Each structure stands twice: as C-alpha cells, then as structure tokens.
Amino acid sequence: xxxxxxxxEQLRVSFRIEGEYYAAVDDVTLAVRPNEVxxxxxxxxxxxxxxxxxxxxLHDPKRTKLEGSVVFAGRNLLSLSSHELNQxxxxxxxxxxxxxxxxxxxxxxxxxxxxxGLDYHTTxxxxxxxxxxxxxxxxxxxxxxxxxxxxxxxxxxxxxxxRIMIAMAIAxxxxxxxxxxxxxxxxxxxxxxxxxxxxxxxxxxxxGIILITHNLGIVAEMADRVAVMYGGEIVELAEVEELFAxxxxxxxxxxxxxxxxxxxxKEKLHVIQGMxxxxxxxPRTGCRFKDRMSWIEASEHEAHPVLREFKPEHWVRCTCxxxxxxxxxxxxxxxxxxx
Ligand SMILES: Nc1ncnc2c1ncn2[C@@H]1O[C@H](COP(=O)(O)OP(=O)(O)OP(=O)(O)O)[C@@H](O)[C@H]1O
Numbered sequence: 001x002x003x004x005x006x007x008x009e010q011l012r013v014s015f016r017i018e019g020e021y022y023a024a025v026d027d028v029t030l031a032v033r034p035n036e037v038x039x040x041x042x043x044x045x046x047x048x049x050x051x052x053x054x055x056x057x058l059h060d061p062k063r064t065k066l067e068g069s070v071v072f073a074g075r076n077l078l079s080l081s082s083h084e085l086n087q088x089x090x091x092x093x094x095x096x097x098x099x100x101x102x103x104x105x106x107x108x109x110x111x112x113x114x115x116x117g118l119d120y121h122t123t124x125x126x127x128x129x130x131x132x133x134x135x136x137x138x139x140x141x142x143x144x145x146x147x148x149x150x151x152x153x154x155x156x157x158x159x160x161x162x163r164i165m166i167a168m169a170i171a172x173x174x175x176x177x178x179x180x181x182x183x184x185x186x187x188x189x190x191x192x193x194x195x196x197x198x199x200x201x202x203x204x205x206x207x208g209i210i211l212i213t214h215n216l217g218i219v220a221e222m223a224d225r226v227a228v229m230y231g232g233e234i235v236e237l238a239e240v241e242e243l244f245a246x247x248x249x250x251x252x253x254x255x256x257x258x259x260x261x262x263x264x265x266k267e268k269l270h271v272i273q274g275m276x277x278x279x280x281x282x283p284r285t286g287c288r289f290k291d292r293m294s295w296i297e298a299s300e301h302e303a304h305p306v307l308r309e310f311k312p313e314h315w316v317r318c319t320c321x322x323x324x325x326x327x328x329x330x331x332x333x334x335x336x337x338x339x
Contacts, residue, residue, distance in 0.1 A: 002034055005032050006208070008071075011054060011066075011069070012025060012066070013050045013232075014067075021065050023131075023279070024050040026047075026066075028051060028068075028234055030234065030237070038224065039226045039240070041228055042276075043275065043276050045276040047229055047231070051212075055210070056095050072092070073088075089173075090172065091117075093174055094177040096182045100162050101157070104153040111148070111150060113220050114164070117172065117245065118132060118171055118172070122172065133167075133171075136170065137149065137167060140164070140166050140201075141197055143148045150197070162194050163194070166197065170201055175207065177202070179209055179215055184213075184244035199221075208275060216256065220244060223240045225237065225238065225240060226238060226243045228252045230251065230276065233307075234307055235288075235317045235318070236248060238250040243314075246314075248310070248321040250324045251289050253270040257271050285304075287320055289320075290320075293320070293327075295327040296320055300319065300320050301320045305317045
C-alpha cells in the first residue's frame with residue numbers, strides 16, 4: 001500500500017473547561033492517502049474542527065492539550081515550534097476555512113494577500129510573484145484577475161472570496177489541503193461551483209484533501225473515503241460508495257437517512273433524535289452513542305468498543321450495528337426530515 005501523506009495516531013485533543021480537561025477528539029487514528037479526498041463527517045460538536053485544528057496547529061496551547069502524533073513528511077506536527085509549523089502551513093499544507101471574510105485581512109488587497117504567502121514560502125522576485133498571483137486568480141476562476149488583484153475582501157462576493165482562499169491554499173503546490181466546511185457560508189449554487197473547482201484543482205495538482213463537512217451531498221460528490229465522527233471518536237470509516245451502499249454504525253445510518261435526496265415523496269424518515277452531548281456530559285465508557293438509542297439492549301453494545309475492519313477497507317466501532325434497528329412506534333424515533 002502507498003505511504004500515507006498524513007498519519008494521525010492516537011490523537012487526543014482536550015480542552016480545559018473550568019479547570020478540567022475534556023477530550024473533544026479521543027484516540028483518533030487515521031491516514032490520508034496521496035491524492036485522496038478524505039471526508040470527515042458528523043453533527044456539530046462531534047470534534048471535526050478540533051481534529052482539523054490539531055493538524056494545522058491552530059489550537060490555543062494555553063487551553064488545549066494535544067496527545068498522540070500527526071506525522072507529515074516524516075515529522076510529528078504536534079512537536080514542532082510555531083516557527084517550524086509556519087514553514088509547513090500555507091506551503092505543503094494549505095487551508096480553507098468556512099468563512100473567508102474572517103480569514104482574510106480586510107485591510108489588504110486580495111492580490112497582496114496571495115503574494116504574502118509567496119513572500120514567505122518562495123524566493124520569487126516581485127514581478128514573478130505578481131505574475132504567479134495573476135495566474136492563481138485565473139486558475140480559481142476569477143474573471144478579471146488584473147482588476148481583482150487590487151480589490152479588498154469586502155468588495156467581493158462570498159463565492160469570490162472563497163476562490164481567493166483557494167488560490168492562497170494552492171499557491172505553493174501543497175501536498176495536502178485541509179478544508180473545514182468550505183462552502184457552508186455560501187448559497188447552494190455557489191457551493192456546487194466551489195466544490196467542483198476544488199475537485200478539479202485536486203485532480204490537476206494531485207493534492208490530498210481532508211474535507212470537513214456535515215453536508216453528505218457534498219461528500220457523495222467529492223470524497224473517496226469517509227470517516228464518520230461521533231463524540232470525538234471515529235465510528236465508521238469506508239470508501240464512499242461502500243459507506244452509502246452499506247452503512248453499518250447506527251449513527252451513520254441515521255445521518256444518511258437525514259439526506260434530503262433520500263426523502264422519496266417526503267415519507268417519514270427514521271432519524272435518531274437528540275444531539276451530541278457537551279464535552280463534560282459525553283459518556284466516556286462504552287458506546288458513546290448508546291444514550292441516543294435507548295431501545296438497544298446494553299448487551300448488544302461492546303464494553304470497550306474499538307474500530308474493527310469487518311471487511312476490507314470498511315471499519316466500524318461497537319457491535320451494536322449487528323442487530324441494529326430503528327425503533328418501532330417508540331417516542332421520538334421518527335422525523336419528517338425537515339429539521
Ligand atoms: N476552544 C474550546 N474550548 C472548549 N471547548 C471547545 C473548544 N472548541 C471546541 N470545543 C468543544 O469541543 C467539541 C467539539 O467541537 P468541534 O468544533 O471540533 O466540533 P465540530 O464537529 O467541528 O462542530 P461544528 O461543525 O459545529 O464546527 C464541542 O463540544 C465544542 O463545544
């Protein structure tokens with residue numbers, strides 16, 4: 001098997017809350033392969049961004065404890081100084097965030113912002129940097145690169161701003177891009193355009209992408225493999241077609257049931273109710289999802305669930321998937337999928 005470009009081993013990310021540390025990412029082991037789009041999905045609060053921030057070194061060290069390892073190009077990113085991280089971030093690892101308006105500097109033209117990354121990571125001359133910036137603007141589909149170069153972020157639409165973020169992310173030909181909810185802030189047609197652009201660039205540049213999203217439609221279009229997170233753990237990991245065709249973990253099945261395209265004729269859907277508990281209230285022993293499926297017997301869960309490869313390339317946590325059924329007529333079991 002080819003060497004992964006990023007290897008996460010037993011990663012734990014804990015936040016200090018009122019003097020105690022609580023893990024938001026708990027013992028995650030995951031590899032990103034060259035040129036793949038690995039989607040990380042799950043509801044709000046299940047630890048996706050905490051995982052992304054551990055890879056990109058964006059946690060506040062005063063309030064966050066990082067354990068385990070995140071190995072990229074032979075180095076554990078968790079043990080690098082901020083100076084060493086800066087040399088990797090924005091160069092070999094590109095980043096795209098949900099809200100480009102907060103990620104971009106409002107006081108600097110977008111052209112200059114793209115060039116800033118080139119100042120830091122290349123030895124190009126001023127005119128070469130300008131030329132490269134114009135090429136990047138063109139490459140990400142900005143209609144008028146020369147004029148847009150001198151615009152400020154607030155003068156551009158949300159979709160254009162996200163294209164600028166993508167230009168910044170690919171400026172130094174990264175090996176890996178971490179995209180954290182890159183289209184959530186955009187309207188639906190623009191979302192599709194941005195995702196198509198990202199996929200196109202990924203194929204042209206042979207870049208791996210970690211795509212963090214709660215949008216399963218985007219996952220179906222973009223991803224090669226999918227890791228489903230719940231309560232800080234990976235509960236299922238599989239190739240995208242396999243996951244959609246044969247989801248196993250009850251949480252994955254519930255997430256897939258909530259996809260609008262699966263709502264044929266608005267039939268009633270079985271979707272498990274409730275939400276991810278807060279970090280302090282998250283069960284730390286046994287199946288973390290058990291409290292949201294009270295109709296499943298305790299004996300059907302594993303005492304200490306682990307992620308197992310039950311068939312090649314398809315991993316699932318806890319034995320509760322084996323006899324899993326949605327409840328019949330029990331309180332709160334059915335949603336019409338509109339929420
Ligand atoms: N800096 C922090 N301090 C304390 N708790 C935090 C911090 N950041 C995140 N959390 C908590 O960690 C858990 C995981 O949060 P995270 O943002 O990683 O979830 P997520 O899956 O990315 O959700 P979303 O899609 O809403 O961003 C949540 O319970 C969240 O409240």
